[in-house]
Amino acid sequence: MFGYRSPSPRISLTSERMRIRTVGERDSWLLTDYYQENRDFLIPWEPLRDESYFHHHGWEARLSLMCLQQKQGEAFYFLMMDKDERQVWGVANFTQLIHGCFQACYLGYSLAATQQGKGLMFEGLSTMIPALQKQQHLHRIMANYMPHNHRSGALLQRLGFEKEGYAKDYLKINGRWEDHVLTALITASKN
Template identity: 30%
Template structure:
């Protein structure tokens, strides 16, 4: 089951096992940049075998309606420039999910992350019929905070020492959007 959502600057497509090598290249290009706000991974994470397995797991999770993972691709070149997911999907009484995303450092500041988040929000509310979407973001990640604000998310507060990242407990803001705000 391949899902595809088109925007003006990018499109989202569910990843296929054949995308594993390109995913490794994306991860390697952004290894240090993404590690600022995400836990560092072991060297084995940056292998085609591990990425193939992660993609297989994502396909299974989508079939089970638990998580949807997409590659963010640049229009024109069809180059993989990021990834975005709806995960932690909860059914009634919650009808909620978390949004997580990362964009290639070479493409930040071009509106791509905002467009990808907006496409994911539309998918969550229109197709999955969720009531609430949430995202966590480091208070230092000003670019990602702007992406969430421009996409219609509201800051609901600070989660103190929320995530253990690279040996330190880090605070995160809790952003959310309701279906009625979409």
């Protein structure tokens, strides 16, 4: 036995201002709209994207794999939306879930340009993190940010993430290798 692994049903949550849920195979148009509308805004913070990333057919293929990963408990991809679920305001991805003795994952996120400065990412992650910690028995959630991304650093600190290190040339972002500050949120140990 390699450790407890919860079944991975679709997760649906509500915060004060949002509906938050894991992606489904029918969300290709919502994600296409989100990434098309925020393409220029997100360029400095993301890897170079193939043109299919901004088109419906590319998201159809991507969502099939994402839904399989969710079903297998390997990753969870969340949409943060208005209460009517007509527009994606942001996304949060909990990926590379490792169960067994590590019980950890990586967190990545982005928020639409029009939704910046409203506290929505804090609200969304404050809702998602405890739910996923409980359901997946996560002990460690790791999130890393570029040193010049002060907003992301402040958000993670506010959420309780602690700095654990600094990695040179950690990820290739917008075509350049970028240093990252390494942080983690640790669930209180019950031994």
